Amino acid sequence: MKKKDLFFQEQTSPGHDEKIHRAVQENLLRNKQIAGSEKQSWSSFWSIKTWGFSTAAIVAVASYFILQRNKSENPDILAFADLEMTSEDVEILAMDLDIIDDLEMLELMEEES
Amino acid sequence: MDDEALIKKIAKGDSQAFESLFQKYKALVYGFSRRLLVSESLAEDNAQETWMKIVQYAPQYQEQGSLKSWIMTVTKNTALNTLRKRGWEEELSEDSSEQIEDSSLDLVSMMENQETMEKLKRSLDELPERQRLAVVLWMQEEKSYEEIAEDLQVNLNAVKVLLFRAKQGLLKMMKEDL
Numbered sequence: 001m002k003k004k005d006l007f008f009q010e011q012t013s014p015g016h017d018e019k020i021h022r023a024v025q026e027n028l029l030r031n032k033q034i035a036g037s038e039k040q041s042w043s044s045f046w047s048i049k050t051w052g053f054s055t056a057a058i059v060a061v062a063s064y065f066i067l068q069r070n071k072s073e074n075p076d077i078l079a080f081a082d083l084e085m086t087s088e089d090v091e092i093l094a095m096d097l098d099i100i101d102d103l104e105m106l107e108l109m110e111e112e113s
Numbered sequence: 114m115d116d117e118a119l120i121k122k123i124a125k126g127d128s129q130a131f132e133s134l135f136q137k138y139k140a141l142v143y144g145f146s147r148r149l150l151v152s153e154s155l156a157e158d159n160a161q162e163t164w165m166k167i168v169q170y171a172p173q174y175q176e177q178g179s180l181k182s183w184i185m186t187v188t189k190n191t192a193l194n195t196l197r198k199r200g201w202e203e204e205l206s207e208d209s210s211e212q213i214e215d216s217s218l219d220l221v222s223m224m225e226n227q228e229t230m231e232k233l234k235r236s237l238d239e240l241p242e243r244q245r246l247a248v249v250l251w252m253q254e255e256k257s258y259e260e261i262a263e264d265l266q267v268n269l270n271a272v273k274v275l276l277f278r279a280k281q282g283l284l285k286m287m288k289e290d291l
Contacts, residue, residue: 004252004253007233007252008145009140010144011140012140016157016161017135017139019161020160020161020164021135023165024131024164024165024168027165027168028123028127028128028131028168029126030126030169031124031125031126031172032125032127033126035124035125035172
């Protein structure tokens with residue numbers, strides 16, 4: 001410790017320490033609440049995001065298999081008509097979710113056209 | 114655990130982290146408050162307000178220099194605010210004819226032993242308010258004259274006068290005390 005610090009140090013009384021501990025409790029609690037609410041917000045955000053992605057992923061995968069089935073049964077059928085989704089919608093959705101890679105999607109689109 | 118980790122935990126409301134930081138710096142915060150404000154009760158109030166601010170502003174704390182410097186700055190600003198609110202006690206004289214030279218008083222060498230240190234503390238407490246503040250800021254924070262002028266809201270020449278008078282005063286008191 002620096003000599004200078006020793007010069008400036010002075011012992012506090014236990015009573016005064018106790019008073020400070022009581023005084024900071026409210027601020028500590030506030031910090032805890034703020035940190036807790038921030039954590040909860042992130043948690044909610046992630047759960048919504050996860051739920052949203054999960055749902056979207058199911059729709060996209062289902063679309064993909066319906067498309068494949070329809071194509072094998074009737075190649076001329078408009079694959080996405082039943083789902084009221086355009087092929088572009090599915091392409092964007094699937095690529096966003098990394099369900100189908102670019103190459104697969106190109107093949108899919110070529111087959112469709 | 115280092116200071117940065119402690120303040121991050123305090124920002125999240127961790128009481129144990131506060132306890133660790135408090136134990137580490139409580140004597141310095143209180144002692145610095147005492148040197149700035151002299152009065153025990155004012156220094157205790159200042160220390161309490163300082164610790165409350167440290168906890169309150171912990172979430173906004175950004176690493177710039179050491180945490181210890183930040184704590185000392187909070188302590189100093191809190192004390193100076195108290196003094197400003199109350200109004201400075203001492204009328205400033207900026208007599209430019211006064212010879213302003215660094216006195217031969219070597220404060221650092223006076224910290225060599227406990228007894229001299231205590232005498233220096235007592236002598237500091239006896240100085241007029243602004244002289245005391247100028248010396249304490251100069252000693253504790255190793256501030257430039259310009260920075261001290263800003264803290265005390267006076268011009269540069271006034272700081273030189275204050276420090277010159279303070280050192281002369283301390284020298285006189287220390288000699289009488291020895």
